[in-house]
Amino acid sequence: MKAAALFLVLAALAGCEKRLPDIDPLSGGSPRAGKELIERFGCVACHRIKGITGPRSKVGPSLEEIRQASYVAGVMPNSPGNLVKWIMDPREVDPKTAMPDLGVTEAEARDMAAYLYNQ
Numbered sequence: 228m229k230a231a232a233l234f235l236v237l238a239a240l241a242g243c244e245k246r247l248p249d250i251d252p253l254s255g256g257s258p259r260a261g262k263e264l265i266e267r268f269g270c271v272a273c274h275r276i277k278g279i280t281g282p283r284s285k286v287g288p289s290l291e292e293i294r295q296a297s298y299v300a301g302v303m304p305n306s307p308g309n310l311v312k313w314i315m316d317p318r319e320v321d322p323k324t325a326m327p328d329l330g331v332t333e334a335e336a337r338d339m340a341a342y343l344y345n346q
């Protein structure tokens with residue numbers, strides 16, 4: 228009985244959505260909008276991202292620690308501007324990358340970067 232109650236509490240806690248800030252000061256984007264965009268563009272088909280369920284793919288690197296990363300895709304220093312640039316047009320940055328251009332606009336990429344920095 229006690230175990231069942233504990234399970235219910237843990238299940239409820241796990242279901243809690245993380246509170247996202249309205250605007251991410253680093254990128255100037257909206258983490259909430261970014262989360263929806265990341266879901267819509269299906270980034271989790273290739274990446275692991277906190278708070279977004281997916282196949283736990285290993286096609287691309289996990290983005291769970293991207294805030295702490297020194298480089299974006301190993302080719303550009305990790306800054307909000309470079310992260311946005313990468314999400315919009317990875318093959319312009321690195322023509323050999325396996326990540327496809329997904330037709331993301333600059334505003335969309337900024338919101339996605341905002342979520343990635345706040346996941």
Ligand code: HEC
Nearest residue numbers: 268270272273286287288298299300301314324325326339
């Ligand atoms: C078809 C698979 C695929 C999809 C879909 C995809 N990516 Fe990627 N992504 C990759 C691969 C592969 C890399 C590694 C690229 C490299 O290092 O050259 C990568 C790298 C990245 C990086 C740099 C990671 C790092 O550790 O430096 C970011 C950020 C990123 N992707 C964001 C996104 C976002 C946001 C989306 C959705 C809009 C997305 N990706 C969709 C395959 C994908």
